[in-house]
Amino acid sequence: MFEAKVKAEIIKAMIDITSHLINEAKLNVRKDGIFLRAVDPAHVAMVDLSIKPSAFEDYRAEDIEIGVDLDKLGGIMKLASSSDVLSLKYEESTNKLVIQIGNLTRKMGLLDTAGMPDPKVPNLNLPAKVTLKASELMQGIKASEAISDHIALIATKDGFELFAEGDMDTVNLKLPKDLLMEFEVPERCKSLFSIDYFSNMIKPIKGSQPVTLYLGNDNPVKIEFDFADKNGHAFYLLAPRIESE
Numbered sequence: 001m002f003e004a005k006v007k008a009e010i011i012k013a014m015i016d017i018t019s020h021l022i023n024e025a026k027l028n029v030r031k032d033g034i035f036l037r038a039v040d041p042a043h044v045a046m047v048d049l050s051i052k053p054s055a056f057e058d059y060r061a062e063d064i065e066i067g068v069d070l071d072k073l074g075g076i077m078k079l080a081s082s083s084d085v086l087s088l089k090y091e092e093s094t095n096k097l098v099i100q101i102g103n104l105t106r107k108m109g110l111l112d113t114a115g116m117p118d119p120k121v122p123n124l125n126l127p128a129k130v131t132l133k134a135s136e137l138m139q140g141i142k143a144s145e146a147i148s149d150h151i152a153l154i155a156t157k158d159g160f161e162l163f164a165e166g167d168m169d170t171v172n173l174k175l176p177k178d179l180l181m182e183f184e185v186p187e188r189c190k191s192l193f194s195i196d197y198f199s200n201m202i203k204p205i206k207g208s209q210p211v212t213l214y215l216g217n218d219n220p221v222k223i224e225f226d227f228a229d230k231n232g233h234a235f236y237l238l239a240p241r242i243e244s245e
Helices: 008-018 070-077 134-145 195-202
Strands: 002-007 024-030 033-039 045-051 058-061 064-069 085-091 096-101 104-109 128-133 150-156 159-165 170-176 182-184 189-194 210-215 221-227 232-238
Touching: 002 008, 008 033, 008 045, 008 070, 008 085, 008 221, 008 232, 064 070, 070 104, 128 134, 134 150, 134 159, 134 170, 134 195, 134 210, 150 195, 150 210, 189 195, 189 210, 195 221, 195 232
Parallel strands: none
Antiparallel strands: 002 058, 002 085, 024 033, 024 064, 033 045, 045 232, 085 096, 096 104, 128 182, 128 210, 150 159, 150 189, 159 170, 210 221, 221 232
C-alpha cells in the first residue's frame, strides 16, 4: 500500500538527481520514507537518495518496491507546475502508479524490480571534508567545460581548489578556507574526475545551497547535499580518473 500527496517540485527534484545516471529506478517505499540507490551502467557513479515522510503533505505506506521509468515519470511531471500538489497511489491489482494532477489522472505502468540490483555503498576513507555553496562550484565547472573533459579537485590546509587544463588554456577556482562553510583537511588531497559526470551531479543543487565534498588521493569523491527543505537527502559517489604517467 502506498498513498501520498506531495508538491510536484519534490518529485521533479528526485528525477533531476537520478535521471542523468539511470533510466530505470527501484523505489523502496517504506513507512519511514522513500529510498533509492543505483549505479550507472558504466559503473562509474552511484546515487543514494532518501525522502522523509515529512516532505509529503500526506503519506501512508507499507513496505513495497516500485520500478519506475524515470523518462516516463519526467514526462508526466512536465504536466505539473512545481507548486502543484500531486496525489500518488500504488494500484496493486494492475501494478500501476496512479498520479493525479488537479483534474487529470494518469496511470503509469511500473517495471519489474526483480532484475534491479541493490548496490552496496563501498567503505571509503576520504579524509578531506569541504562544504561550499553549489553556485561557487558551478562557476568553476562552467568555466572548465569550455576547455577540458576533466577537472582536478584539490584540498589543502589553506583551502579548496578546482583546476582544469586544456591544450592551451587553464581554469583555476581557489577558495581559501575562511570562505568555506565547513573545512576539515588533515592532509593534501587531489583526485581527477570526468567533468560531464561531476557537472551533472552539481546541477540539481540549487544556487547558494550547501554541498559537501569528501576527498582523498586518487579516490572517489562523495558529493552530499539536502533537498526538499532538508526533508530529502542525497549523495553521489564518483570514481576518479587516474592520471597516466
